[in-house]
Structures are given as structure tokens and as C-alpha cells.
Amino acid sequence: MVTIKDVAKKCGFSVCTVSRALSGKGYLKEETRKKIMEAVEELNYRPNTLAVNLKTGRRQTLALILPSLTNIFYAKLEQYMESFASLKGYLLYLCNTEYSLEKEKQVIDNLVGMDIAGVIIFTTSGEHGHIKKLSKFGIPYVYMNRCFEDDMAHCLRLDNKKAAYEAVNYMIRLGHQNIGGIFQSFANGTHRERYEGMMEALDAHGLACRPGHLLFDVNPEDMSSTPNQVLALLQQPNRPGAVFACNDMMAFNLYRAAYILGLRIPDHLSVFGFDDCIMANFVTPPLSTVSVPAKQMSSFAVDFIHHHIQTGSTKELPLLNPSLVIRSSVKNLATS
Numbered sequence: 001m002v003t004i005k006d007v008a009k010k011c012g013f014s015v016c017t018v019s020r021a022l023s024g025k026g027y028l029k030e031e032t033r034k035k036i037m038e039a040v041e042e043l044n045y046r047p048n049t050l051a052v053n054l055k056t057g058r059r060q061t062l063a064l065i066l067p068s069l070t071n072i073f074y075a076k077l078e079q080y081m082e083s084f085a086s087l088k089g090y091l092l093y094l095c096n097t098e099y100s101l102e103k104e105k106q107v108i109d110n111l112v113g114m115d116i117a118g119v120i121i122f123t124t125s126g127e128h129g130h131i132k133k134l135s136k137f138g139i140p141y142v143y144m145n146r147c148f149e150d151d152m153a154h155c156l157r158l159d160n161k162k163a164a165y166e167a168v169n170y171m172i173r174l175g176h177q178n179i180g181g182i183f184q185s186f187a188n189g190t191h192r193e194r195y196e197g198m199m200e201a202l203d204a205h206g207l208a209c210r211p212g213h214l215l216f217d218v219n220p221e222d223m224s225s226t227p228n229q230v231l232a233l234l235q236q237p238n239r240p241g242a243v244f245a246c247n248d249m250m251a252f253n254l255y256r257a258a259y260i261l262g263l264r265i266p267d268h269l270s271v272f273g274f275d276d277c278i279m280a281n282f283v284t285p286p287l288s289t290v291s292v293p294a295k296q297m298s299s300f301a302v303d304f305i306h307h308h309i310q311t312g313s314t315k316e317l318p319l320l321n322p323s324l325v326i327r328s329s330v331k332n333l334a335t336s
Helices: 004-011 015-023 030-043 050-056 072-087 101-112 129-137 149-154 160-173 189-204 226-234 248-261 294-311
Strands: 061-066 091-096 116-121 141-144 155-158 179-182 242-245 270-275 288-291 323-325
Touching: 004 015, 004 030, 015 030, 030 101, 061 072, 061 101, 072 091, 072 248, 072 294, 101 116, 101 129, 116 129, 116 294, 129 141, 141 149, 141 294, 149 155, 155 294, 160 179, 160 189, 160 242, 160 270, 160 288, 160 323, 179 189, 179 226, 179 248, 226 248, 242 248, 248 270
Parallel strands: 061 091, 061 116, 116 141, 141 155, 179 242, 242 270, 270 288
Antiparallel strands: 288 323
């Protein structure tokens, strides 16, 4: 069996340095950490801390990797995940990547050196080789709301395209034709799917977005640039009369911009969100949005990991269907 001494010999560092790299504690140069993790992967080394945990009575731990801790939707998911993990006898270890691929890779490397039973990840990148390598260390994992063709058995997906189609189709049925959209980076395939759903709905009715009515690569949590982008969209002479936002955080940016410009929702601007976070029902007017089945997603994810741990095999994951929650943020032009 490969030991930590073997790893130290392979990479040319002391056992103490290797231990620090695996635990994520203490300062190490990025070059040093990278070389150590390459040796760990090449030797397929995994610290045997399970015996220690059995002696101390500690429960096994699941890691939940999120791109943000300030997004209200992720906060709700974390609560559900923790509840379902506890029911299965696991603790939940929370990791924040701050939408950074490099930080995501570092988190994965650190988790390999910990007694992690499984990993649940919301990745925001199109890259996933660093995640797939978890299987080499016997660590089951599941992607949340992502689709990777070469790793479908580990993908818990939402039908984002269908949900976006239905949301935009709803606005069209209420008489809206001048519809804009705001999206995050397409590196996150989720937002590409939502964009495609919007475009298909417009095309089905012979409509198209006017130039400048689509915003891409927008970060709803970037308070330095996002408000200005949204303000510019709504200050156009022929601004959209309705906007589909790829998530509720983006919709709230629209609410703020509309307030600054003296535009009333839905009289002057209609808004449709995506997520149905808790604040959607408390803003004025309450936000019409797509409800993502967060509780159901959390249950399936934890159950998938638990099943893999117990049986060594993967369990088929479903394609989940979000639903529309109609409130008061879209004006009915068909009857006005």
C-alpha cells in the first residue's frame, strides 16, 4: 500500500510538507503544492484516516462545493443538503470557489487529502477533468445541474432549456414582443441552456431580440460592474419592455436599476427570474420566476453519493423539471 513516505520520496519533499499540502493547512508555494498533488495522483495515494475516525466515533463527511456563499439560492440548497446528509449519518463540509476554476481545482486537490466520503459540486466551468479524477481515489461525486457528455452517470440535471422556453413563452402569451435577456458566462452550460430555451421560444413566435437587448457574461454578485451593465440596458431609447433573467439574483439587479431610473415593475418593465429563492416572494412586486426543485435535488444528490458508498455502483439520476411560479412582475398586455 502506498504511504505518505512514498509520496514524499516521489516528489522530493519532506513528509511534513506533503502532510501540509494534503491537509490544506499552512502556507505552501503553488508550485510545491502542484508537484505534491501530481505525485499523489500518479501514485494513487489516499490517506487512510478511516481507522482513526472509527476509533474516535467521527461520522464520515460529504463535501459540498459551491461557487458562492452570498447567493440566496445556494444558501437554501446548503440547508437542504445538510439536512439530508445528517439523515444518512454524514457531516457536511462546505467549500466556496468564488467562481474561480483555479480555486475549484485547489479545493478538489485538498479534498483528496481529507477523509471525504463523497463530493457534491456546483462547478461553473466547462472543465471537469480535475473532478473526474476523484474516482481514482475512490471518492464518489455528483455534478449539480451540469451536463458532461463523457460523465453523464454523475450528472444531476435540470431541464433548463424547457423551463426557460416556458418562462419566455408565458411573457409572449401576455403580449410581450420586445423581450431582452441577461445571462452569466456560457462556460457554465446551465446558462447556455437557458439562453437556448429563450431563443427557441422567441423563434417559435417569429420574434427575435433587438440588438443590444442581450447581456452576456454578467456576474450578479459583482457590485462594481453589474449595476452599470443593467442600467445601460434599461437606458436604451428602445429598451426592452420585458427581460428574462437567468437567475433571481440577476432579476433583483433589474429591480434595483428600475428603481434608480424611476421605472415601475411591471407597468414600465416586466421581469421573469429563475430559481425561486426566498426573496422572490418578498420584493415589490413579488417576482414571477422558475422554481428549481432544490429540496428534490438535494435529496437525489445525497442519496446518489450514499448509494455509491454502500454498493460501489452508480445510481441512475433523473432529469428534473422546474416549474413556473407566477406572481406579479409581468404585465398582461393582452388585456390592457
